[in-house]
Ligand SMILES: Nc1ncnc2c1ncn2[C@@H]1O[C@H](COP(=O)(O)OP(=O)(O)O)[C@@H](O)[C@H]1O
């Protein structure tokens with residue numbers, strides 16, 4: 001993977017990334033894409049999709065703060081992505097918490113997007129595994145070795161129905177699954193779970209990398225590692241969560257200047 005890393009971050013082009021996302025982290029995602037070297041367009045107005053899809057390089061569909069209009073925009077954009085063969089990242093925020101989110105998430109997945117991501121508890125709900133998680137956060141009880149193994153197995157089963165899609169489950173440890181292949185990524189710090197938007201930021205980074213031409217597997221693994229190593233550096237340099245949050249964003253722009261950053265990636269496989 002190190003060889004491919006050298007080809008992907010820093011980006012060797014400037015992809016235009018169309019984000020349909022929640023208004024809680026909207027500006028953070030726009031700047032995350034800019035700091036990484038891409039260009040964001042945050043547009044939810046279905047009237048402009050026909051023109052917009054002619055110029056964009058990838059699409060981020062973030063379920064975030066659901067409304068009737070947000071849902072309609074996500075659905076319409078997902079349809080446009082299918083007919084225009086646009087690479088897509090789906091972020092299953094709050095999947096399974098409500099019937100609306102479950103139904104919408106299933107519909108978006110049925111369009112065979114490039115990457116489907118969620119935190120460890122959202123992804124457990126997706127494959128029908130129990131979780132005590134509340135709200136949109138992952139629960140630590142879903143991070144045991146056994147829980148990770150059973151989720152890894154269940155996601156591989158799901159891949160049989162969605163052979164083109166990479167599935168990602170995030171948290172203290174992250175699972176990346178595509179077909180029969182899976183990896184466990186182990187970078188990051190606990191503070192990444194302590195401010196809103198880190199999962200959203202990850203989706204934006206994934207969309208930027210596939211928009212720049214990276215394959216789904218590399219884009220998924222590199223995005224997680226890049227964000228988490230940025231978090232490790234920010235954690236070393238700051239006190240307090242707000243300072244950490246600001247430095248996180250700062251590191252998104254700085255880490256790519258460190259040629260050997262990828263040597264700090266910690267990954268393993270499931271036995
Ligand atoms: N306790 C933790 N230790 C290390 N990394 C973490 C931890 N919690 C989350 N992360 C990282 O933060 C990012 C967001 O993950 P997560 O918090 O699961 O998403 P969400 O914000 O959607 O719940 C991922 O890259 C993940 O690897």
Ligand SMILES: Cc1ncsc1CCOP(=O)(O)O
Nearest residue numbers: 022064065196197198199200
């Ligand atoms: C708090 C909240 N509520 C609906 S979307 C959202 C932000 C979720 O961001 P993340 O999934 O990155 O924690």
Ligand SMILES: [Mg+2]
Nearest residue numbers: 093119199200
């Ligand atoms: Mg999330």
